[in-house]
Amino acid sequence: MNYDFQKIEKKWQEYWAKNETFKAQNNSEKPKYYTLSMFPYPSGAGLHVGHPLGYIAGDIYARYKRHKGFNVLHPMGYDSFGLPAEQYAIQTGQHPAITTETNINRYREQLDRIGFSFDWSREVRTSNPEYYKWTQWIFIQLFNSWYDVGADKAKPISELVAVFEKEGNETVNAVCDEDVSSFTAAEWKALDKAAQERILLKYRLTYLADAEVNWCPALGTVLANDEIVNGVSERGGHEVVRKKMTQWMMRITAYAQRLLDGLDKIDWPQPLKDSQTNWIGRSEGASVTFKVKDYEANIEVFTTRPDTIFGVSFMTLAPEHPLVAEITTPDQKAEIEAYVEATAKRSERDRMADVKTISGAFTGAYAEHPFTKEPIPIWIGDYVLASYGTGAVMAVPCGDQRDYDFAKHFNIAIPNIFDGVDISEEAFADKANTVIANSDFLNGLSYKEATQKAIAELEAIGQGKGKINYRLRDAVFSRQRYWGEPFPVYYDANGLPQMIAEEYLPIALPEVEKYLPTETGEPPLGNATTWAWDTANARVVANDAIDGKTIFALELNTMPGWAGSSQYFNRYMDPRNTETIYGKEAVDYWKEVDLYIGGSEHATGHLLYARFWQKFLFDRGFVPVDEFAKKLINQGMITGTSAFVYKDEESNTIYSKNLVGDKKVNPIHADVSLVNASDELDVEGFKSWRPEFKDAEFILEEGAYIVGREVEKMSKSKYNVVNPDAICEEYGADSLRLYEMFLGPLEQSKPWNTAGITGVHGFLKKLWKLYTPFMEGEVAEVAPSKENLKTLHKTIKKVEEDIENFSFNTSVSTFMICVNELTAQKCQSKEILSPLAVLVSPYAPHIAEELWQVLGNTTSIAEAAFPVFEEKYLVESSKEYPISFNGKLRFKLELPLDMSKEEIEKVVMEHDRTQDYLQGRTPKKVIVVPGKIVNIVG
RNA sequence: GCUCGGAUGGUGGAAUUGGUAGACACGUUGGACUUAAAAUCCAAUGACCAUUGCGGUCGUGCGGGUUCAAGUCCCGCUCCGAGUACCA
Numbered sequence A: 001m002n003y004d005f006q007k008i009e010k011k012w013q014e015y016w017a018k019n020e021t022f023k024a025q026n027n028s029e030k031p032k033y034y035t036l037s038m039f040p041y042p043s044g045a046g047l048h049v050g051h052p053l054g055y056i057a058g059d060i061y062a063r064y065k066r067h068k069g070f071n072v073l074h075p076m077g078y079d080s081f082g083l084p085a086e087q088y089a090i091q092t093g094q095h096p097a098i099t100t101e102t103n104i105n106r107y108r109e110q111l112d113r114i115g116f117s118f119d120w121s122r123e124v125r126t127s128n129p130e131y132y133k134w135t136q137w138i139f140i141q142l143f144n145s146w147y148d149v150g151a152d153k154a155k156p157i158s159e160l161v162a163v164f165e166k167e168g169n170e171t172v173n174a175v176c177d178e179d180v181s182s183f184t185a186a187e188w189k190a191l192d193k194a195a196q197e198r199i200l201l202k203y204r205l206t207y208l209a210d211a212e213v214n215w216c217p218a219l220g221t222v223l224a225n226d227e228i229v230n231g232v233s234e235r236g237g238h239e240v241v242r243k244k245m246t247q248w249m250m251r252i253t254a255y256a257q258r259l260l261d262g263l264d265k266i267d268w269p270q271p272l273k274d275s276q277t278n279w280i281g282r283s284e285g286a287s288v289t290f291k292v293k294d295y296e297a298n299i300e301v302f303t304t305r306p307d308t309i310f311g312v313s314f315m316t317l318a319p320e321h322p323l324v325a326e327i328t329t330p331d332q333k334a335e336i337e338a339y340v341e342a343t344a345k346r347s348e349r350d351r352m353a354d355v356k357t358i359s360g361a362f363t364g365a366y367a368e369h370p371f372t373k374e375p376i377p378i379w380i381g382d383y384v385l386a387s388y389g390t391g392a393v394m395a396v397p398c399g400d401q402r403d404y405d406f407a408k409h410f411n412i413a414i415p416n417i418f419d420g421v422d423i424s425e426e427a428f429a430d431k432a433n434t435v436i437a438n439s440d441f442l443n444g445l446s447y448k449e450a451t452q453k454a455i456a457e458l459e460a461i462g463q464g465k466g467k468i469n470y471r472l473r474d475a476v477f478s479r480q481r482y483w484g485e486p487f488p489v490y491y492d493a494n495g496l497p498q499m500i501a502e503e504y505l506p507i508a509l510p511e512v513e514k515y516l517p518t519e520t521g522e523p524p525l526g527n528a529t530t531w532a533w534d535t536a537n538a539r540v541v542a543n544d545a546i547d548g549k550t551i552f553a554l555e556l557n558t559m560p561g562w563a564g565s566s567q568y569f570n571r572y573m574d575p576r577n578t579e580t581i582y583g584k585e586a587v588d589y590w591k592e593v594d595l596y597i598g599g600s601e602h603a604t605g606h607l608l609y610a611r612f613w614q615k616f617l618f619d620r621g622f623v624p625v626d627e628f629a630k631k632l633i634n635q636g637m638i639t640g641t642s643a644f645v646y647k648d649e650e651s652n653t654i655y656s657k658n659l660v661g662d663k664k665v666n667p668i669h670a671d672v673s674l675v676n677a678s679d680e681l682d683v684e685g686f687k688s689w690r691p692e693f694k695d696a697e698f699i700l701e702e703g704a705y706i707v708g709r710e711v712e713k714m715s716k717s718k719y720n721v722v723n724p725d726a727i728c729e730e731y732g733a734d735s736l737r738l739y740e741m742f743l744g745p746l747e748q749s750k751p752w753n754t755a756g757i758t759g760v761h762g763f764l765k766k767l768w769k770l771y772t773p774f775m776e777g778e779v780a781e782v783a784p785s786k787e788n789l790k791t792l793h794k795t796i797k798k799v800e801e802d803i804e805n806f807s808f809n810t811s812v813s814t815f816m817i818c819v820n821e822l823t824a825q826k827c828q829s830k831e832i833l834s835p836l837a838v839l840v841s842p843y844a845p846h847i848a849e850e851l852w853q854v855l856g857n858t859t860s861i862a863e864a865a866f867p868v869f870e871e872k873y874l875v876e877s878s879k880e881y882p883i884s885f886n887g888k889l890r891f892k893l894e895l896p897l898d899m900s901k902e903e904i905e906k907v908v909m910e911h912d913r914t915q916d917y918l919q920g921r922t923p924k925k926v927i928v929v930p931g932k933i934v935n936i937v938g
Numbered sequence B: 001g002c003u004c005g006g007a008u009g010g011u012g013g014a015a016u017u018g019g020u021a022g023a024c025a026c027g028u029u030g031g032a033c034u035u036a037a038a039a040u041c042c043a044a045u046g047a048c049c050a051u052u053g054c055g056g057u058c059g060u061g062c063g064g065g066u067u068c069a070a071g072u073c074c075c076g077c078u079c080c081g082a083g084u085a086c087c088a
Helices: A005-019 A052-067 A083-092 A096-114 A129-143 A157-167 A185-190 A193-201 A252-265 A270-280 A307-309 A323-327 A330-345 A350-353 A401-410 A449-461 A586-592 A606-619 A683-689 A724-731 A734-743 A753-777 A787-804 A808-824 A828-841 A845-854 A903-908 A914-920
Strands: A032-037 A070-072 A147-148 A153-156 A205-217 A220-225 A241-250 A283-294 A300-302 A314-315 A361-369 A374-381 A392-395 A464-470 A490-491 A495-498 A532-534 A540-541 A551-553 A591-600 A628-632 A638-648 A653-655 A666-669 A697-699 A708-712 A878-885 A886-896 A924-931 A935-936
Touching: A005 A096, A005 A734, A032 A052, A032 A361, A032 A586, A052 A096, A052 A591, A052 A734, A052 A787, A070 A490, A083 A096, A083 A828, A096 A734, A129 A147, A129 A205, A129 A495, A129 A606, A147 A157, A147 A666, A153 A157, A153 A374, A153 A586, A153 A606, A157 A185, A205 A787, A220 A241, A252 A270, A252 A464, A252 A606, A270 A606, A283 A307, A283 A449, A300 A307, A300 A314, A300 A392, A307 A449, A323 A361, A330 A361, A330 A374, A392 A401, A449 A464, A449 A638, A495 A628, A495 A924, A586 A628, A697 A734, A724 A734, A734 A808, A734 A845, A753 A808, A753 A828, A753 A924, A787 A808, A787 A828, A828 A845, A878 A903, A878 A914, A903 A924, A903 A935, A914 A935
Parallel strands: A032 A070, A032 A591, A314 A374, A591 A628, A653 A697, A878 A935
Antiparallel strands: A147 A153, A205 A220, A205 A241, A283 A300, A283 A361, A283 A464, A314 A392, A361 A374, A490 A495, A532 A540, A532 A551, A638 A653, A638 A666, A638 A708, A878 A886, A924 A935
């Protein structure tokens, strides 16, 4: 009987679906285990072999945990809002929902073929109204919350209002906008409703603000910082400019410290934690207030080096700093204005690309040094960023290279305040070796001592205090796009945002004629004609009904891509709940994701925002834990192995790789499916694939055309994409699963080369062969031999260790060794073959199910317990000792393991070969490590 | 520039606390089976030298060091990859 993988795989995929084998229950006697793979954006291109890598690893772990007696939750869904479907809609007029549906169906087919143990009954799609209802719901909760710094948690806004009514805002310590002024209870009560609303907006965890945003004209939307790579949009690589717009913002900065602290509690890869740490960018220092001379204004700066305060010789403001226009003297006005205008014109990208050119302008104004009272010239320069700290720095040229360069360029004094340091060539920024000089009360102190002293003195004169600053900014939450979650928001007669009551959610995405911005520059939802909120009847009505009394305009922006993905892992716990976001029982039972697998590219996007929302939901009592994923693993990328043919530049001749020599040739990508395992090209296939080369002359070597190979990113344009369907067709899903694991360590990036798959496919055939006696009829009960048991238990031990360590590649090798050994032993014992099938089943579930059935079982192997390793089968009585001389292995000697050190030395020294090597010399030393090695020195 | 990874045969990669480097596969070569091919099976396969057999020298990016013993530990470099970037 042949190994008919097509038939077997289809059979068991149908069985699992029909019997709902992997459906998870929200309560069980068993311990719970929640393993999750990051859900995909269903793109039009479908899956290539790189995509399922993490899913396969997660699936192996899920199946393993099931065998180990856990109640396993292993769901899958789709992050189905996003730009590509919308771009396609703009080009073709096709509704993104239709494109998305088609793509999802294609994904589902591809996923089903690979034999995943997903609980599809829990599938979520972020673009489904039943799902985004709850994304909108969370937005409302954020709107109705503020951050209490004292309690270090988010609280309902109603509690804040209660405080305002009782004692005003003086006692309130909240994370809020910087421009809140203080008021008493009486003053608060005297305000009208709209004025109160305006104040509350400054406290809410999501709020409207006029923000400098990254505007991408080509995409017609703003982008978050993490959506910009190298100054251009991550998607499409379009130009990004700065623009001021009213946007919904998320007060993630309230959580900066907790997001940082939480990293210590979770088992995530260090590089990922590092990039979150850098992104949050905590720095300790002081805020210092400088008075502007002859002017009623102060300049606040943040510095990490308050110890160098006596080294300040100028100040630099960002060109966008609000004080610039005010303090500039008439003489300098023209110059400053020209400079401000010039920098505004430069795109962020230009400014970044060109960090070497030093530019700036003098405002004509002076600040006053807090201690010496000396005048300090105030400059502006684009090396100071408006978005970091206060947008102003106290420049200490002797201690900071940027300040140093600026000072040199503009001929500003560079006072030296370091003891015994030469600063004629460059600034001195070494904190550890700092000794302060020429600094009044700080003289002779180290960095640490001087910092403390300086802060204390600044506090004493009321011009500064210790401060912790974060690089993390509040996140822009509005997108000027169609295909995203609509906000559950309308704008009342005062133009103030109002939340729609929870009971009327979801607010469904309206239909539009065109997916482009409107002629007046409004977002695509501006094209909707039925997009107004009727407060009296609580429903969406036509725009022409807007009367400013009971019917109002709805929000035109939509939410960003990360909104839906910041809560899906919780929703899987209770995905069909229509009453609440998830039942308390469900979320108390599953608590958090035990194992999360996904790409490292989400380090500062999805994974940071999701942690933020989780902490918020925790504060407000909606979830029981404040970190959503205990352990996280990044799967590496699978790269493609591109193939090249070499066409002569002059003629229509194409040379085989090793005949190119010094000839001038153009490498041309050949489709990898036209190349065999020996790098030989199917020339006829190539000619019909690229008809422009049908008359080309192919110069072969030894009768074949050999292509060049190069590892590149897997992409359509490089013709190196390998489709998992094709692999399933030719070798089967079990081979695909095994091979993806066999390629190398999960976390590492590695090239795909289809040629190697014959190895694992051959292994499955050999495995199948071991069981063939049971397919052909009755097999007499055979007791396992000692070798059989040793092979089996060795395998159990290794495979179990490997799975626990996520070292899936080595367990595939272990299976191969096991099957090779059992084949050599002619093993026919059910006591060996039964547990072996279970061991293999997480990796190659289809064949395992089939073999399990062949052995006479009538239930799914998924229910079988994982075999238990027993040490006793591995106990050896002897060991083949390597005998080395001066660390070099010379021969091996089989000796009993219970032999003492002395006895071993005696036997080895008396051995003929030892005497041969020593040639009469007496060794200086003999190292004997029982059970390991013997080394003779001398 | 900074931070974090990594470098082992022709290829992907093994090697637990320092203890037999190259497991397991791919590829290659030779052989068996076959009219032939495919499939399957067997053998060899780090490099170099020797070969009648035994064997020997070198070898984990480079240069040092610790040790009886180093892919593994320490110091100094080179190259490659990822992230980040005027963060005061």
